[in-house]
Amino acid sequence: MTEWEIEFDRISKSFFGAPALSEVNFSIEKGKTLGLIGENGAGKSTLMNILGGVFPQDEGTIRLFGKKYSPSCPADATDAGIAFIHQELNLFPNLSVVDNLFIDGFPQIGKSPFIDKSSLQKRAAALLSSVDLNISVRTPVEMLSPGERQLVEIAKALSRDARVLIFDEPTTSLTTTERKHLFNIIKKSQQQDRTIIYISHSLEDVLELSDAIAVLRDGCLVSTGPGREYSVDRMISEMVGRRIEQMYPLRSTTVGSVALLKVEGVSQPGIVRDISFKLHENEVLGIFGLLGSGRSELARIIFGLDSCRAGRISVTEQDITSSSPVESILNSLAFVTENRHQEGLLMEASVCENLALPSLREFTRFGPARILNRSRMLEFSNRIAETLRIKSGPIHKQKVKSLSGGNQQKIVIGKWLLAAPAVLILDEPTRGIDIGAKYEVYGTINKLAEEGIGIMYISSELEELTGMCDRILVMSNGEIRAEFVRPDFDQEKILQAAFSGRAGYKADNG
C-alpha cells in the first residue's frame, strides 16, 4: 500500500469572492518528488502558501503523514518538517553563511545565553559539505553567487531536518553548472527519502526530476499522475488549455541594410573588452552569454547607465557614447531592464503612470511650465495597454504591484512603445513569466521588428534566442566570442563559445 506524505483533500480558497483554488484534490507519495506546474495565477503559490501556514484554506483538509494538518503560522509549517526554498531567497546578505544557517536557533553552551562557537563551526561545515558547497562558513552571503546562495538555503532546510522540501523556481538565476550542481543535490535528497515539491516553468527540468506531476489551471487541478505519462507538449497544452502550435512567430520582413545602432571598440576594464557590432533595421540581434559574461553590463553601457573607458556608440548616426539615460531616450533608445521589480517598474504606482513615465515629455502643454496633459497621456497609455493586451482594471487606478508577472512584464515593454524608439534593448524579457505570457511577448517583439525597430535581445535561454533572432552574438568574459547567423544556429557550438575562456572550461565541458 502506498504511504502518502501530503494529502490535499478538496482544498478551496477565494479572495474577496474571486476563487483562487477550487476543490483541489491530490496526494504526494512519501519520499517521492512531485512536479507542480501551471501558469502564473493558476494557484500554485496559493496552494503552497496554505501548506506553509501563510493563510488558511476556506474549505477542505490537508493531511500530513496521515494526520490532519492545519498550520496557523509559517513557524507551524517549519515545525512540522516543511521547508521552502524560495524564488526570492530569504537570506541576510550582510551576515555570514554560518549566521544565516543558524539564525533561528544558535547552539548554546548549556543553558547559558552564549553561543557555542566550536559546535557552530563544525555543524555548519558539515551542512555545507552535505550540499557539496566548498566555501568558508565565515563568508558573507553577499559575496556568494545566486547558485551558492541557493545551496546555503537548502543547507538551512536540511539543518532543520525537513522532511518535505519545496522548491519554487529554483533555477531562474543559475548558470548551467550551478543548475547541474543543484540537481545533484536534489537527487541526493531524493535518495534520502525526502519528499519534494518542485515548482518550475522549465518543463524539461520538471520532467527530469519528478516522479509524479500535478497540473493546475485557473485554480483547478487539470491532471495528476506518474511523470512517465507526461511529455512537455502535454504539459503545455494542459497548462494553457489549448495547444500552442508555433511558439516562436515567423517574421514577414527581412533584415534591413541601415545600421541603427553602431558599437565600435567599447571597453571598460574588468567588464567588457573591445566590443564592436552593428544592429540593423528590422533585425533581432541576440546576445547570449552566461551569468557574468558581461551581456547585461554591455547593455547598461550602451544605454548610458554605466560608463565606458574607450569606444564609440551611436544610434541613428547620433553619437551617444557618454550620454546619460535621458539623452539616450531622446535619441530613440529604449531599455527593458533585467529585473522588473528593481529597475523596471514603480510597483506602487498605477499602470498608466508606469507606461507613461519615459515619455512624459511628450504629454506637456503650456511650454516651459511643462504641465501634464493627463487626458492625452491616458489615451495613449490605454492604446498601448490594449495593443499588448495587458489585463488590468482601469489603468489610472490599478496599481502595478497587484498584477501578475506576465502583465507586469508587458508594462515594462509597453512603457517604451509610447516613446517610439528606433532601437530596443531587451534584457531577459521573459524571465519568470508563464508560457502564455511568453508567447504574447514573442509576438510583440516580432511585430516591433516588422515595424522596423532594431532589437537587441539579451537572454540566457538559448532556445528562445534561436527561435527569435536573426543573428546571435555570443559573449564570454566580457568579449564577443562568436557570431551565428540564421539559419546556422547550432546550440552546441553556441554553448561551447559561451563557455570558452571561462576558468574551469574543460571541467564544464567534460
Add this chain to the structure above:
Amino acid sequence: MPGEIVLSDHFVLVITILYFLLIWAFYPHMTGRRNIANLFSNVWPLLALVIGQMFVLIVGGIDLSQTSIMAVTSVLGAMVMAGRFDPAKFEQNPLWGMVFSEQGGLLAGSGWAVPAAIIIMLAVGVVIGFLNGLAVAKLKMPPFMVTLVAMSFYSGLAIYLTRSENIMHLPDSFIAVGKGSLGPVSSAMLIVVTLAVLAFIILNLSILGRWFYAVGQNVRTARVSGVPAARVVILAYIFSGFCAGLGSILYSARLEAGRPTLGRNLLLDVIGAAVIGGISLYGGKGRLLWAVYGVLFFVVLDNSLNKMPLQFYSIDIIKGGVILLAALLDSLRTRIAARQTAAGEIA
C-alpha cells in the same frame, strides 16, 4: 470597513474636527474670534515649512536644516534692513562698521532695503538647499547626515554673526508682511496660499511632480526611465530651502526681529505635522492636502494644550506622544494597504 476610514484621504481632517469639538466642550472660548484668528496665524508659517519639507520627504529624503536656514536668513535679512543697531550690543561684532553700524543695516533707509532683504533671505535659503541637494544627489551622502550637519552649521553661523543678539528695529513695511492684512485676509495667508497653489501645480499637474514621486518610489526605475534623478532631488532640497526662507520672513516679521535662534524648537513641529498628515518618511507618498491637514491638526493640538493648565514640559511630552501615535498610524496604514494588495494579488 475600519481599514477604509484609516486609508481615506480625509482621515486626519475628521480626527482634527472631532478633537476640536471635544476640546470645545471643555473650553468654549476655543471658538472665540480672537482664538480662531490666532489659530490661523499659526497655521500659515508652519504650512510654508511643511510644504517645503514635503517635497524632500517625497523624494525619499529629509531636511533637518530648515529651522537653521530660518535662523541664518532671519539674521542676514535683518542685517540688510534694520533701521538701527544698538552699539552696546553690536560694537564687538566683526561686521560692525562694515555691514551695519549705529545708523542701521547695509541698505537701511533706502527704498530697496525691504525688497532686497526679502530677496536675499529667499536666495540664501535656495543656495543652502542647493548645497544640501548637491551633497545628497551628487556625492550620494545620506540626507539625514547632510542636513543634520547643515542644521548644526547654520545655527552656529547665525549665532556667530550676531553674537547671539536679536536684531531689532526692522522697517514697518517688512513687519507688515507678517502682520498686515488686506481686509479679512492676512498677508501671511495670501503668501502661503500662493505658495500652496504653486506647490499643487508642481506636484499634481506638472511633469516635475511625476518625477518627484517616481524618484521617491524607486530611484533606479526612475533613472532607467529617463528621469533626471539627480536634478529632481536637488530641486526638492532647493524648494525646501526656499520655503524655509519664506517661513523665516513670516516669523521674523511677526516677532519684529532678526533672531539667531529663530525656529529653534520648530523642527519637531514641521516633521510631526508632515507625518501626522500622512506624508511617508519612506518616500514616494505625500499630497498637498495631507500637509494642510497635518498642519491644521498640529496647530489645533498646540492651541488646545496652551489653553489647559499645563506646564510647558508636559505640553512637549503630549506633543511628542501624539507624533509617535501618528508615526504608528503611518506604519499601520502601510500594513493595511499592503495586506489589501497582497490579497488582491493572489486573487
